[in-house]
Amino acid sequence: MKYLYGLLLSAGILTSAFSQSPFNQTIRGRIIDKESKFPLSDVTVQLLEGTSTGTLTDSLGRYRIANVPLGRRTIRITRIGYKEALLNNIIVDAGRETILDVELEESITELASITVKAQRTGDARNEMAMVSARQFTVDEADRYAGSRGEPARMASNFAGVQGADDSRNDIVIRGNSPSGVLWRVEGITIPNPNHFAIAGTTGGPVSIINNKMLANSDFFTGAFPSEYGNAIAGVFDLRLRNGNNEKHQRMFQFGFLGTEGSLEGPISKKKGSSYFVSYRYANLWLFKKAGIDIGTQAVPSYQDASFRLNFPLKNNAKLALWGFGGTSTIDLLISEQEVSDRNIFGQNDRDQYYTSRMGVVGLTYEKPLSRQSFLKITLAESGNVQDANHDYVFFQYDANGLPVVENNRYKITGKAPILDYRFAEIKTSLAASMNHKFSPRSILKAGLNTDLFSFHFLDSVRVVTTLPNTPAQLGPWEYRWDSRQTALLVQPYVQWRVNLVDRLTLSAGLTSLYFSLNNRSFSPLEPRAGLAWDLPNRQKLSVALGLHSQIQPTYTYFYGNDLHHPTKATSLFNQNVGLTKSWHYVTSYDRLLGRNLRLKLEAYYQKLFNVPVEEQRSSFSILNTGSGFTRVFPGKLVNSGTGRNYGAEATLEKFFSEGYYFLVTGSLFDAKYKGSDGVLRNTDFNGKYAFNAVFAKEFTFRKTSLNVGAKFTAIGGRRYGPVDVAKSQAAQEIIYQSDGRNTLQFPDYRRLDLKVDYKINRNRLTHTIAVDLVNILGTQNILTLSYAPQPDGSFIKQEYQLGFLPVFYYRIDF
Template sequence: MNRIITALAFTLLSLTAGISQTLTQTVRGEIKDKESGFQLPGVIVVLKGDTTGKINNATDENGNFTLSNVPVGRRTFIMSYTGYKTWVSTDVIVVSGKETFLNIEMEEESMKLEEVKVVAETKGVFNDMSSVSTKLFSIEETERYPGARNDPARMASNFAGVQGSNDSRNDIVVRGNSPSGILWRLEEIDIPNPNHFAIAGSAGGPVSIINNKYLANSEFFTGAFPSFYGNAMGGVFDLKMRNGNNQKHERTAQFGILGTELGLEGPINKAKGSSYMINYRYSTLDYLQGLHIKVGTDAVPRYQDMGFRFNFPTKKCGTFSFSGIGGISAISIILDTVTKKPEELYGDKTRNQYFKTNMGVAILNHVISLNEKTTLKTSVAFSSQWINVDHYLILRDSTFHTVGLPHILSGTFSESKITFTSFIKRKINARNSFKTGFYVNQFMVDLTDSVKVNSIYDNTASVIDAKPWKVRINTKATFLLAQPYFNYTYKFGKGFTMNTGVYGQWLSLNNAVSVEPRAGLKYSINEKNVLSIGYGMHSQMQPTYIYFMLPDSIHMDGLTVANTSGVQANKNLGFNKSQHFVMGYDLFPAKYLRIKVEAYYQQLWNIPVYSVPSSVSLINRGASFSRFFPVYD
């Protein structure tokens, strides 16, 4: 008995000792100059609160650093470098099963060293090329906000001045602007709506294709954006993808209500620093339905998506990367087989509805430091969005049995785009820097949309089938959108930073042109108080299908007549226009507390309205899952 007790006590002590061991992980990263993009060697990186004095390192000649034996949990890292503002990365989540990688851009101090008395800590809340209405967010923030579901758009709905539509979709209204006024940018490329079950012309959806597992720290703008953003009036998501681990192969798997995920990443060539990263997700609800597990509705959304990035740095030719995201989705709401009044989550209860969407973008980037002060980046991308919808009217008899399923709505919207973009970013000195470049986009659209117009007296399938289709859209077209820009930043010293720039936009479809000035001024009174003002003129083209609609009636010689000749009356619509005026104040009363107040004024014009008097315009149509194809006559 004594032997058994002794053995049991020894086992418990061993387990306690094992549990008490601190779990650690490796944290690595890359540090660059914010203005020039040049890697910074010799930056000191330390773990805040480290009592051992051993968890610190300096970046190598390529700006890379490695910290070993970092305890897991939420950690804060401090980066310091002579002549630069100290950078503090807070709330970095370190986990035991996966290495953490940090991408840091440090800002050079504009004052001479002998003038510096106190160096303020930069906590990632400001972008010096943007004076107002900017939010830098980390990946952890997409997990921290209530209801964010790892989705940048749902996270943003928690910000002041941003309102979500409803819980079924992630469309957001920024300062009263239309949800379609949001620009999504990924790796310097403007991309189509990155959501499953996307509606033509919208910028949101029920489930985001974007997965925060492959994102790096990114930015969100709510007004008066810098001159390198255009064709948007509401807001801008500027998303960055991280590189895969170039030193260690890692595999991750996750099972959640939104999807079952598998992630792969690791080095391609350790010596050269090349890496790969692939993340795939499949709809969990569809998987559960396949196992005959009830999920609350027979209309189960089916979707899958993936993101990838391959990164190839070279010694003399810069860095090449190939990145992309994509997703496919479908939902079928079949109600003709039920024998009692259905209770479905979505859709019209008098129709069988079939809705499919595909979205994808592939991006080839090349970035090279021409010298310590100048960076050139060039990108070529192909993106595509495809939407298909079919509706069948359910005709029933007095016993609620189906007696006919005539086809009453059919539409396919296909829009592809080839993008070529390039920019030069140069830091002339500590006070002067600029960024200039251009975008050229070639759109290729194939749009069809037809509907059967029937009355309540058409109660047999043969009568409805015999009716002609009313064609609302039927076109194939190719056109260009060109977008040059220039942005200049000047730091006066003593806390003043000025941003000025100009953005241009030309649409070959109707030769619409817009030239838009942008300006901003930021004054850091001290490390706790910041004042800012900003102005921007902004424009946005219409959703592409709007240009090719065939309205029922048109205006001729002051009269409204039937459109019997198939005139595309919207083809000459110009850009929506807006002016943004913003004043802001930031207060940092405590170490981890920030209070931000902004006042804004917007002036909108050139907004299309119905030719027949109506209270409806294209200023803000809102968002709804059932709004498959909105029609504007």
């Protein structure tokens, strides 16, 4: 901890060098119509909280409020004929202007009619969503304790979402596999946006996406609108923000997770064009220096960068060139670790060298065609690569078959390569959509999403044969993947929202999904529908249903058996596996209990079918994959499996006011599946319940502010089964008995996080010193079982999650 104290002291000395008086800041932005994106003039933008400061937008929808006091503010936006927008918890700092671009939704009521409900913080940006949707902000990812500034970890606070793996940010939604989550940016689907990504997963230890690049975005947990295809669990729909088009602004941050910086400002003040660039490099060596346990003695290395260039065009059109990407490397060297060292990221019989890369670059064109229509087109190129090499480690064993230990290290007699793979996937994507507003009561959105995949999967392996009291034997090299193919994914959709009568809104849509790899991956029509009824006393009742489908993790289509064996023909087991499908049924109740207090209740049922399971009798199901650092090697798959999830969720949220906020969420659920053996079992993710409580209090002083927040998480433990001792010893890895799969459960997961950040405002400068104390009580939560031969003859080892993890950073905005 002495390093942490030294960093805090250094930051304090640095801030003392800037002793000028704090000053006010500017809030500005642009107000547009939500559906047509047409600029709105004569909109009243008012700063609340005891002041009448306000302004009107000009003919281009622009507004500016100068001399705004620093701190957290509430903004009210009103215009005749439009729903009021109430924005809570807007942070105003000295180091940067606050730019708020807001979309107003047209009201269907006449001026003399009833008062319309305000659009508030947390309401989804997507107007077609009736249930299971929430807008999240960059500030939420920053301020929630334990979130480490990442959208995925921040989302684990929401009802129905689990994130009970300290080493990864996988999102388990309502008992579904994390691989059922779709990540979208600017309308196009992107690869797994995390460092150290493994094929078939959507999570990882550290996000590549810089949250400071994000605008307000949407997160869906079920029954999502028809524009979202190829997902059965949830959707992250991310929006990117533009850089400041009037002033140059800079940010520098140093902390345990990385050193990073960003620049933004105008390219041409006259034309309103802007730029934003950022870069980050990992500082995880600091954890090792400070003696902090991160689950391995290896020091991960990663770096990432992002950019966005925005160019306003004539007639309110605009063009944006954007991109982000990252690379990550880790060497897990069992041959060099001590007996007491932990290794929760790899296997205990080999040295592993792993590299992953991911990147995407896109061009987005937006144009209001009229006051009723809006066009958006995004063209993007993305790619991801995973490259790994494994060397088998030959341990020296004694006469009793136990590994020999010298100086707290296992004695090694040699190493030999046993695995080499490189998975690469390149994708060209086009997303085009058009909104048309027939009237305030009737809005239509139609579009097309296409992805052209290019696959190159190469994998070779040597089988290791181990027998008691004999040296391990290595077989010849065999190929499991050797494929260069292309495939096209096409998803057209249409969605219509109509107000049937005052207070009753219908959203109905159709979509279709076609994947050209085989003739079984076609879903001709998928209906989606939702109905929302605004009740008296600020209440709302909603119902929704939808049919959803998803292709399989792409590498599973090309798995073979000894593809280049001289006496065997090429055999691809799963080229003809079809889509996984799921029906979602959701009902929701919302009520505003006060000006800043909201209660939300949801109940759901999900029916999964056409789930890939093994053709031979087994407990395997694709529904149990998608988390962790390992790939899946199933036998021949058929679409005959099923699953079902149901549950109830509650959210009580107090928006930031009077210096504090809180968010309490709870869910009870049951997630089960059937493999080819026909037995109804718990899924790997059926923890039965999840509970989160987040609270933060801000103390404001004349020149500074102190924010203290806490988060408590309680989640049912992961499922597992009895270990097959003979097979595990032969394979030197944990293999569970198929018949007893998921009949056992690890103890419940518990974690308490505390976050403290101290902000100092100076003349055109904002300093932030923050410490996120993850698992402050050091609770030992079991992660998994691993194969680790011990001197006492046992080989089953309980691997624990990360313990106490202090995440420190110092940031300066200027």
